[in-house]
Amino acid sequence: MKQNKWLKWIVGIGGISTFTLFLQTIEATNQSDSAGDYAVNHSLKVLNQERTPLATKTELREQQLMTLDWSEADWDVEFTNDVIIAIPRAEQSTNKVSNNIPQTKQPVKSPVEDRTRRS
Amino acid sequence: MLRNTFELKAMDTIVRIEGTPVVDNDQWAQEIMGWFDDYENICSRFRLTSELSKLNQAPSDSVIVIHPTLFEILQKAMHYAVETDFYFNPFIGTALKALGYRTTFNELRNSENVYSDSYSFDMQRDESLVLIPEITAVIKKMNIEIDLGGIAKGWSVDKVKSMLLSQGIEEGIVNAGGDLFVWGDTERTIGLSHPEDIEKDIIQFNIRNGGVATSNTIYRSWLTDGKRFHHILDGRTGQSSSNDVVQATAFSINATEADILAKILCMLPSQEAIPWLEKYFPHASCILIKNDGKVVISQSIKTYISRLVM
Numbered sequence: 001m002k003q004n005k006w007l008k009w010i011v012g013i014g015g016i017s018t019f020t021l022f023l024q025t026i027e028a029t030n031q032s033d034s035a036g037d038y039a040v041n042h043s044l045k046v047l048n049q050e051r052t053p054l055a056t057k058t059e060l061r062e063q064q065l066m067t068l069d070w071s072e073a074d075w076d077v078e079f080t081n082d083v084i085i086a087i088p089r090a091e092q093s094t095n096k097v098s099n100n101i102p103q104t105k106q107p108v109k110s111p112v113e114d115r116t117r118r119s
Numbered sequence: 120m121l122r123n124t125f126e127l128k129a130m131d132t133i134v135r136i137e138g139t140p141v142v143d144n145d146q147w148a149q150e151i152m153g154w155f156d157d158y159e160n161i162c163s164r165f166r167l168t169s170e171l172s173k174l175n176q177a178p179s180d181s182v183i184v185i186h187p188t189l190f191e192i193l194q195k196a197m198h199y200a201v202e203t204d205f206y207f208n209p210f211i212g213t214a215l216k217a218l219g220y221r222t223t224f225n226e227l228r229n230s231e232n233v234y235s236d237s238y239s240f241d242m243q244r245d246e247s248l249v250l251i252p253e254i255t256a257v258i259k260k261m262n263i264e265i266d267l268g269g270i271a272k273g274w275s276v277d278k279v280k281s282m283l284l285s286q287g288i289e290e291g292i293v294n295a296g297g298d299l300f301v302w303g304d305t306e307r308t309i310g311l312s313h314p315e316d317i318e319k320d321i322i323q324f325n326i327r328n329g330g331v332a333t334s335n336t337i338y339r340s341w342l343t344d345g346k347r348f349h350h351i352l353d354g355r356t357g358q359s360s361s362n363d364v365v366q367a368t369a370f371s372i373n374a375t376e377a378d379i380l381a382k383i384l385c386m387l388p389s390q391e392a393i394p395w396l397e398k399y400f401p402h403a404s405c406i407l408i409k410n411d412g413k414v415v416i417s418q419s420i421k422t423y424i425s426r427l428v429m
Contacts, residue, residue, distance in 0.1 A: 086416070
């Protein structure tokens with residue numbers, strides 16, 4: 001009887017331990033996947049968000065890959081599942097306009113032939 | 120690689136067109152210029168002799184045969200009115216005039232005598248305009264004026280793109296005052312203008328295919344009886360929208376839809392705009408600029424662009 005009681009305790013604790021180890025393994029895997037690909041250079045932070053490459057050349061091109069560059073002097077950037085929010089660093093930015101939207105430093109961007117703008 | 124490029128003035132703005140490979144530049148340029156001439160004579164509510172103005176003056180409950188181009192754009196407008204539950208509402212011509220927007224914006228901006236009329240806004244429904252495709256005719260069920268400002272530029276971009284494709288232009292861009300469509304294999308870098316300075320970019324992005332349009336509530340605004348209004352009227356209330364979004368850029372599968380969505384995104388508070396877009400137009404995407412300076416980008420932007428710099 002006593003032996004049975006101890007046996008039950010050992011099985012129960014062993015089961016819980018195994019399940020805990022299993023959960024920890026899953027969590028460790030998720031953390032390593034989402035560690036992200038941050039590349040930091042002198043003045044820009046670059047976030048690469050990649051998904052698993054697909055088979056064909058067209059599919060590779062169409063994969064949801066996007067590089068987001070922002071000037072650390074002008075923006076703080078937050079990420080959620082649904083949106084990316086860029087918050088102006090008002091105290092750092094120059095050329096601030098009346099409604100607190102900074103005009104970021106021109107060297108960050110190159111001249112373009114086309115713009116989308118209000119019409 | 121050599122490119123066809125040219126610019127023309129139409130719809131009170133500059134239209135820039137570029138494409139490859141090189142084809143007979145003169146012929147397609149002439150064709151496109153001619154198309155825009157006809158388009159404004161058909162669809163502008165500011166031209167008293169336009170087909171749209173005549174339709175607006177015509178009585179309700181009568182069969183009115185209209186130009187096929189006007190019929191086509193009205194069909195598209197009604198489609199989106201229903202799809203957006205009339206957030207996009209082509210029947211806001213009377214409301215715009217009542218709030219003071221009776222002439223082109225350039226004339227309005229320079230006018231010292233802008234007055235409002237009293238106006239009662241009745242909610243429209245899909246039966247407000249009956250379309251008879253067999254004879255390209257319509258029946259107005261309500262005596263209110265139609266304004267196509269929320270769709271006209273985007274729709275013209277899509278039509279010109281189709282014309283270029285039929286001419287063998289395999290990749291290119293059509294940009295009508297900031298409403299644009301890009302197609303082909305080559306990525307292009309597009310600037311997104313700062314809300315208060317269109318010559319400067321707040322963001323630049325790389326895109327290969329898709330329609331893009333931007334609206335804001337700052338530029339096309341005016342004072343009437345001491346109160347400020349802007350041209351983006353909430354189609355469900357007939358009032359200038361008032362919330363925390365000052366500028367919205369929409370990305371979609373064509374420029375017509377991007378044009379419409381950019382306006383609707385200016386009508387909604389930022390907290391509601393992206394969930395609304397995700398629910399009703401999940402293939403589309405947006406960049407919102409708020410009145411506190413924050414920029415909100417929907418994650419689905421990755422569908423359209425490969426690089427975004429700010």
